[in-house]
Amino acid sequence: MKRQLVFAVLLGGASLAGAPVWAGQAPAAASAPDIAVSHHDRVYAAEQFSNTVSVTDPADNRLLGVIRLGDPSPTNFSPLYKGQLLVHGMGFSPDHRTIAVVSIGSNSVTFIDTATNSVKHTTYVGRSPHEALFTPDGKEVWVTVRGENYVSVLDGTSYEEKTRITVPNGPGMQIFSPDGKYGYVCSSFNPETDVVSVADHMIVGKVVQASPFCPNIAASPDGSQVWFTLKDTGKTQVFDARPPFTLLKTLDTGPITNHVNLVRNAHGQFAYVTVGGLNEVQVFRTDDFAKVATIRVGRLPHGIWPSGDGSRVYVGLENDDQLTAIDTITNRVIANIPIGQAPQAVTYVPDAVPSTGMTGNEAMSVMEGTMSSQTAGLQPLGLAGQAAHFTMIPIGAAGPAGGQAPTSVSLFDQGLSQVLQASATGLDPRAPYVLALATRPDGSGGLEPLASFTTNPAGSAIVNALGPIRQAVQGEAAELRRYLVIAPGTMTAFGKPVQVQAP
Structure with missing residues (x-):
């Protein structure tokens, strides 16, 4: 069987014996x-x-x-x-x-x-x-x-x-x-x-x-x-x-x-x-x-x-x-x-990675990885593989509706800081919002805005921020920990959060 596989490779990418061919x-x-x-x-x-x-x-x-x-x-x-x-x-x-x-x-x-x-x-x-x-x-x-x-x-x-x-x-x-x-x-x-x-x-x-x-x-x-x-x-x-x-x-x-x-x-x-x-x-x-x-x-x-x-x-x-x-x-x-x-x-x-010029043993090595x-x-x-992931859910929801989180958040490690990217969905179309840090899990208390954004006609947006955010949202000291929220408004004037970080 291995020899058949090697033979197929040496043909320069021909289909394996018995494999379906759809063409193009x-x-x-x-x-x-x-x-x-x-x-x-x-x-x-x-x-x-x-x-x-x-x-x-x-x-x-x-x-x-x-x-x-x-x-x-x-x-x-x-x-x-x-x-x-x-x-x-x-x-x-x-x-x-x-x-x-x-x-x-x-x-x-x-x-x-x-x-x-x-x-x-x-x-x-x-x-x-x-x-x-x-x-x-x-x-x-x-x-x-x-x-x-x-x-x-x-x-x-x-x-x-x-x-x-x-x-x-x-x-x-x-x-x-x-x-x-x-x-x-x-x-x-x-x-x-x-x-x-x-x-x-x-x-x-x-x-x-x-x-x-x-x-x-x-x-x-x-x-x-x-x-x-x-x-x-x-x-x-x-x-x-x-x-x-x-x-x-x-x-x-x-x-x-x-x-x-x-x-x-x-x-x-x-x-x-x-x-x-x-x-x-x-x-x-x-x-x-x-x-x-x-x-x-x-x-x-x-x-x-x-x-x-x-x-x-x-x-x-x-x-x-x-x-x-x-x-x-x-x-x-x-x-x-x-x-x-x-x-x-x-x-x-x-x-x-072409097989042209390879010996049978070399082709076998490639086949076996x-x-x-x-x-x-x-x-x-x-470091390119290091990131933390979160989901955000509507205020009052026990969990993502239908098992599908409306907003996903990734914190991509860049050393001591992270690039935050939120795929925000489930919001009002063409409306201004802020992504912010709240002092309490339910979004109450003071808010510290991270980034402002306006949703597209589908009520969604890709939002980015940069800073030591992972340390804040995963902090072990309760008095220092913060929670991601989305609230309507701008960086200087915003309302009550509509989405909060899921537990």
Whole structure:
């Protein structure tokens, strides 16, 4: 049996004997061959607060280590800091040999060799880039510069900027049609998705978004549809991938709708949507748009990507510091892997570590997960794996309604301080609130505001703060301990709390 497995690996990613083949997974075309899950594959997650990229072997769902692109706070506050900041977006080259990692705080795209986990090049672009993806022919890398009004087009070999495509302010993400003809660019600040001709970089179509904030977009392998999410209103929309780019469907998916990706398997073609405010992944057919499954996962699911054969999808849990593996035939969680802090984008790269040139013994070592080169260039998780997690519930509630906490809170360790991130839901839409510390568990007594925020139309928000907060909310001395609450109002004028830290 082992020899059969090795033989399959030496064929360069061919399907294992007896393994099902569905043909073509996003972002490739339906005509592309599937690549069975093996020790040559890698799952990468971009981790925003530890400034790392975690590297997981999906064959045994084991974290191999992290690529450290930067340091935690407060080191990265220094004017002499040279590392990357807020590691966030991710794409990979058509030959599966390079990942492109966007850091929104340092305005950079870092190109990493998948075989060695080493940085090949770093390109600096405009303000707050969000995503970088290679065109299907690998000749260009398009980077959405969300803090400005253009897509930066880099040369696919030199990684230097060659031109810019002007679009409405705040381009959120781009994806390409599998045939490489079109690039679809959704917006985070304007209710408009633009369709761009890859050949000449001209806008050839527009699609009206139901609301401005689109963080993610995906194209179906069969070239028929484009799906995009709307984080502000909790919707997912679908339009025809071909002219005249007609809107086909608008789905209500829930607060903090994050990412979407497409999967082909023995049952058909499906869209998987991560919904952060509900801590679930929703699954829809692409023919009649019927919801066929709701998969409960951990706190604040964000990025999602299918395996090379469509048998699994991997989901980054932003407020749980984990990578979740889901079997797409049963739609059940099959593994949870600890990774770095606040994973954002996730990519699954089949055959990322090639078998070409390996001897039979070397291939066997890779299959058994013992080859030392698997961890070349990687570091242990260390501080990047340290965080504390809380939930918040409405005042007067005995516990989360239906077992589902409306608000999750993570405190990501940065040494003596922590980055706090709350995924606030269950609040009034478009209303001002403060996240604060209370002196009593029920929220009564004096309040010390930490951060102010305004909810989106879905009554949700992502809230951040920085400081020694864990020491306050986990303090052993009763007279010094504080409790997290959410109250309506502003930093200077607020009312009684409406949500409190759960016991």
